[in-house]
Amino acid sequence: MTGHEAEDYLREYRAMLKSWTMAVAGFSEANSDTLYARLEEGQQQLAEIALAHPDKSYSVDMLINSRSRTWAGFAMERVPRPEQG
Structure with a gap:
């Protein structure tokens, strides 16, 4: 993987992390479980980028830590947001 391809992957992973964060916090209708699974799948690629x-x-370290520390616990303990309307 070239440096440019690695940057592209990091940019895409960062965008997915933002989408997941918005879903976990209740600010979007995206499926947080699906996004989390995709983030998990990307861990190996992140490790390969860090080595190469x-x-x-x-x-890479910042992305991994952002996903695994704060929001992972929040997602498990989140109180449902009230209906808007």
Whole structure:
């Protein structure tokens, strides 16, 4: 994978992480479970990027930590949002 392809993948993963965060917080109708599964599937690719491109390892680490620390616990304990209307 070239450096450009790695950047593209990181950009796509970051966008998916944002979509998942919005779904978990209740600000979008997206399926947070499906997005979470896709984020999980991308972990291996992130690891490969970090190994192949050490200059991108900080970005990879930030993405992994953003997904696994704060929101993972929030998703499990989230109180349903009231209906708007």
